[in-house]
Amino acid sequence: MRVSFKQMIPQEFCLKCRGCCRFSRQDSVWQPHLLEEEKSEVAKIQIVPAPGGNDFICGNLSSGDNKCKIYANRPFECRFYPFLFDRKKKKVFLALDPNCAFVRENNKNLEFEEYTRSLIELVQNKGYLDILKNNPFLAQEYEGVKDLIELKV
Ligand code: SF4
Structure with missing residues (x-):
């Protein structure tokens, strides 16, 4: 699915x-x-x-x-980019790539802030945490990303 x-x-x-x-x-x-x-x-x-x-x-x-x-x-x-799942040792974070051109232009934009807030809520739902549990390779060690929230995977 x-x-x-x-x-x-x-x-x-x-x-x-x-x-x-x-x-x-x-x-x-x-x-x-x-x-x-x-x-x-x-x-x-x-x-x-x-x-x-x-x-x-x-x-x-x-x-x-x-x-x-x-x-x-x-x-x-x-589809998820410029958001991604960042691994730091045993921790996993929802993160944002500040090098994305759209993020650079819009990160102070209210609509983008609201979208980011809604995504932070969304990824803490069981369905998303299950996706991460079933696909642990989604969380990689990315350089230069901005961690937004730690996920309880
Ligand atoms: S990385 Fe490949 S599959 Fe993904 S959007 Fe770019 S061209 Fe398409």
Whole structure:
């Protein structure tokens, strides 16, 4: 079953940005990880060398028009970004990536603050905590993220 989650960032904003879906390493922790329930529904995510560059991109990214080829069916982690689950030793936090261009432009915006507050409530629901328990690899050690709240996983 697909985890229901509505991304706040408009698609048009992401299409103009060349930040996401690109990685400095093939084994980057920033690459999307599929939930157990997505493994039968979403094609395996492959991180491949970027055309003409030293970096890597998600194999689902069409680098010409910057579109995700599986946008309507993209994994939960792609829809959840710029929020993510950050692991620090044995603790897990809901975190925000301040390097996301949308976050940089909107983090003082009331609507974004309200959205963040509602997400903090949402992820403390049993359903979300169960997702984390069943998919422990969702929580990675991310550098430079802002931890928002510790989760009792
Ligand atoms: S699946 Fe789509 S949205 Fe997710 S990283 Fe790949 S190209 Fe980007």
